[in-house]
Amino acid sequence: MYIYYICVLFFFFKKKKKNNAHTHMLLKKAVYLLKRDYYHLEVAYRLRGGNPLFAWFKLLMAIIGTSMSVTWIIHIILFMLPNHPITPFLNNLLLRLSIPGFPLFGVACFACYTFWLFFATLKGNFRFGLRFPFCRVYPMDVNDTLMNSFLANSWLMLLCSFAVVQLSATAFPIYARNSSVNLIFGTEIRYLSFFRYFFGTKAFLYALLLFSVVGVISLSLYLFIFFLLLFIFFFFFFVIAQLFWTCIRPRNEAKEVELKLKDIMKGKTNINRRELELVSKK
Secondary structure, three states: OOOHHHHHHHHHHHHHHHHHHHHHHHHHHHHHHHHHHHHHHHHHHHHHHOOHHHHHHHHHHHHHHHHHHHHHHHHHHHHHHOOOOOOOOOOHHHHHHHOEEHHHHHHHHHHHHHHHHHHHHHOOOOOOOEEOOOOOOOOOOOOOOOOHHHHHHHHHHHHHHHHHHOOOOOOOOOOOOOHHHHHHHHHHOOOOOHHHHHHHHHHHHHHHHHHHHHHHHHHHHHHHHHHHHHHHHHHHHHHHHHHHHHHHHHHHHHHHHHHHHHHHOOOOOOHHHHHHHHHHOO
């Protein structure tokens, strides 16, 4: 009998503890959403639309970044994926920018393409974060990031920096030939026993292209929904305008005909027989 009561109390406290944990998670979620809404409200109150020059600058950077991403994908498809590269593509660009005795422009272009990969990784990390599988473990929020989130995301970005350098060294072997980075990442790491299979089958490149396609599709869905809503708005506006015009126009014509008939009956208007027939038909 005592064992029965002990078991009942055990399951009762266990269920209560589970409910408390679930309630705590819901409370944390509600607090997070409330803090985010408050931040958006505060930004909207202070900025009030923001500086228009900043918006134009963001548009310019978006155009430049999109062009760099497209050239990266084209370079991977034409130079890195085929066993026999079709064209060196960006390697030729870097070589032409490297003036003999003054290779500053080539180095700057190489740095821009490399740092663009790193910034894209950084943006993806801030956007998606560490998820297990759908919950963000270490979110990065402006003015509201804990120290453990900084450390975890810094560790992740340091880990990704090796992949960025390796991809850059593999993508520009003609430009970076006889360099230390090409020797380390293009030869030594490439033929390690563990990574040899992945580099041989180019699994990392296919994974990169796959995630790029998924990102483009998700962004296209957002744009498609936006333009669809815009089309629906203008469609309903056009339909309402047509209905309004259809309802208003006959009344105006009827008033004009009535006024003209009154003028004819009073003899104020000279009208021939043909016009009289047209007015009577109306």
